[in-house]
Amino acid sequence: MILFKELTYKNFLSTGNNPIIIDLNKSRSTLIVGTNGTGKSTILDAISFALFNKPHRNVKRGGLVNSVNGKACEVTIEFETAGHNWKVLRGIKPNKFEVYQDGNMIDQQTNVRDYQKFLEQNILKLNHKSFHQIVVLGSSSFIPFMQLKAWDRRDVIEDLLDIGVFSKMKTVLKQRNNIQKDLAKSSRISLDNQKDKIEYQKKHISQLENINKSAKMDFEEDIINAQNEMDSLKSKLDKYPLGLRGTLNSLRKVREGLQTEKGKHTHSMKELVSKAKFFEVNTACPTCTQEISENVKNSMLTDVRAQAQQTQKDIELNNIKYDETIETLEKVQDQISDMANINSQMSTQTDIMAKLANKQVKEVDIDAPAKELVDMTYDLIDIQDNLTEAEDQILYNNIASEMLKDTGIRTKIIKEYLPVMNNLINKYLQTLEFFVAFHLNENFEESIKSRHRDEFVYANFSEGEKMRIDLSLLFAWRQVAKMKNSTNTNLLILDETFDSSLDDEGTDNLMKILKTLEKGTNTFIISHKPDVLESKMEQKIQFVKKNNFSAIS
Ligand SMILES: Nc1ncnc2c1ncn2[C@@H]1O[C@H](COP(=O)(O)OP(=O)(O)OP(=O)(O)O)[C@@H](O)[C@H]1O
Ligand SMILES: [Mg+2]
Incomplete structure (x- = not known):
């Protein structure tokens, strides 16, 4: 409920530097009179300008x-x-816009538009259009509800029912949805990038595993090769007979015996040769000079020759044995040297195997990239979560938007109140003795059925009848506003409502309604028919023009 208390204005339209002060909460009914152009309707402009920065009439600032x-x-x-x-407080030349709460000016940090928005949405909870629909009736620039476009009708009713907030929510939801859509889009891109990264990392790790695998295989192959080499050396060694050194020594002894034998035979041969020469050359003994008979000589020579033949045979046999022994000896020596060679190879191989046993396979590090992969997977989950959240949010917002659509919650609320509104309108119409069945549907289109005629719309009716409908709507809206405690005010201004359109009966009926209005209502009636109304009003304000300026006399 807004309780308007006082209006002051100067140098505004026809008003001069002497301010006009109007106590808005002084009496229940005030009649405002004055000839044309004395500044009566200016009151409406002053209120409208102060509150909404828009005058009531269509005049530029x-x-x-x-x-x-x-x-x-x-x-x-x-x-x-x-x-x-x-x-x-609002001023022009210089421009002023100040809002005071309990005497203290509210900080005007934002721009004028936002400050105005703050005044309308947070303090007045009423916009320009709705204010006029429940406070003012009549005056040249007033547009009755029935002449408003459907969209404006909806605005007024939503304000009355305090559901304008849903329209605002819808706008907020739309903005939020755009943010969420951007978020979802960037999350999807991040998700694809992250998946690529993970795929690449997996490939990288598998390459590293292959490197390690082949390093291990090479190592194992080295061990097997070394073992095989050792085995083949061992089997080579096994092929040699045992005790080769002993055999070598025995053969050397045999060789020495044969050499000795050969010396002996050579010596015997030499002695036999000189013995034969002796008997061939000598006919007597050189020592005893005794003659050597031919018989003895022949017998000795035969004997020597036989011995020489035998010795020659022995020498040849001995030579064969010697050659054979030397051959065997060389063979055994070769074998021993081969074995030594194999032993040396085995010793080298043993060293190789010992080194292999101590060697560790050089593996590339997989732990770090594997850890990175885990981190990447967690990041992927985070991105996926963000995407899901954004998508959920979009879904919720869409559902909420659907509900806030004209066909959603708002229509539901309006539908609930429509019968109440229609009832109230019809009640006021009857009080004004205009017997029609008025019906406003959920698209805010009216149908008006008279008792005798067919279905009509607002435009069909006469000015006086239209005025009765406008009045009924005004009072109905005020009732609804009161019920909802939304845009209820103490102020009601009727500008020349009585003067032209309403007949005497209509005027009487309107007065009846005004009497039924709640106690705190302050009604201002601007009229050129003071004689009809004066006796029925609590106070009168007379506007005059003095020295070209409007004033209250
Ligand atoms: N900028 C201005 N400076 C001075 N006077 C102005 C200005 N703009 C309008 N006026 C005059 O202000 C006067 C007041 O007009 P207003 O509509 O309040 O008169 P009114 O008393 O309601 O008259 P009516 O009975 O004809 O409706 C008019 O005469 C108009 O010409
Ligand atoms: Mg006027």
Whole structure:
């Protein structure tokens, strides 16, 4: 509930530097009179300008400054709402826009537009359009509800029912959804990149594993080769007979015996040769000079020759044995040298095997890349989570948006209130003795059935009948606002509502309704018919024009 208290303005339209002060909460009913152009309707402009920065009439900002004196134009309105006293001051030349809460100016850190938004959404909880639908009726620039476009009708009703918040939520949801969509898009790109990275890392690790595997295989092959070589050397060694050294020594002894034998035979041969020569040369003994008979000589020579033949045979036999022994000896020596060679190879092989036993396979590090892979997988899960969250959020937002659509929650609420609204409108229509069945549907289209005629729309009716419908809607909206405690105010201004369109009966009926309005309502009636209304109103304000400036007399 907004309780308007006081309106002050100077140098505004036809008002001069002497401020006009109107107590908005002084009496239940005030009649405002004055001839044409004395500044009566200016009250509406002043209120509208102070609250919404828009005059009621279609005049540009600059056109609001009093053209006679051109002095600083200022409008102030004071009101009470949500347990606080508020004052809004607006000026032109110089421009001013100040909001005071309980005497203290609210910091105007943001720009004027946001400050205005703050005033409408947080303090007044009412926009320009809705304010006029529940506060003002009549005046040249007033657009009755029934002449508003469907979208504007919806705005007014949503404000009345306090569900305008859903429209705002829808906008917020849309903005959030755009952010989430961007998030999901970048998450999808990150996800693909991460998957590629993981694939690459897996390949890298598998290459490293192959390197290690072949290093191990090479090592094992080296061990097997060394073992095989050792085995083949051993089997070579096994082929040689045992005791070759003993055989060598025995053969050497045999060779020495044969050499000795050969010496002996040579010596015997020499002696036999000299013995034969002796008997061939000598006919007597050189020592005893005794003659050697021919018989003895022949017998001795035969004997010597026989011995020489035998010795020659022995020499030849001995030579054969010697050659054979030497041959065998050389063979055995060769074998021994071969064995020594094999033994040396085996010793080398033993060294190789010992080295292999101590050797460790050189493996490349797989632990670090494997750890990296695990980290990458965790990152992938995080990215996937982010994507899922964004997608969930988009889904929720879409569901919420669906619900907030015109066909969603808002329509549901409006549908619930529509019968109440229609009832109230019809009740006021009856009070104004206009007996029609008025019906507003959920698209805010009206159908009006008269008792005798067919179905009509607003445009079908006469000005007086239209006025009755406008009045009924105004009072119905005020009732709904009161019920919802949303855009309820104490102020009601009727600008020349009575003057042209309403007949006497209509005027009487309207007065009846005004009497039924709740106690705190302050009704201002601007009229050119003071004689009809004066007796019925609590106070009267008379506007006049003095020295070209509007004033209250
Ligand atoms: N910038 C301005 N400077 C001075 N006077 C202005 C300016 N703009 C409009 N006016 C005049 O202000 C006067 C007040 O108009 P307003 O609509 O309040 O009169 P009114 O009392 O409601 O008259 P009516 O009975 O004809 O509706 C008009 O005469 C108008 O010409
Ligand atoms: Mg007027």
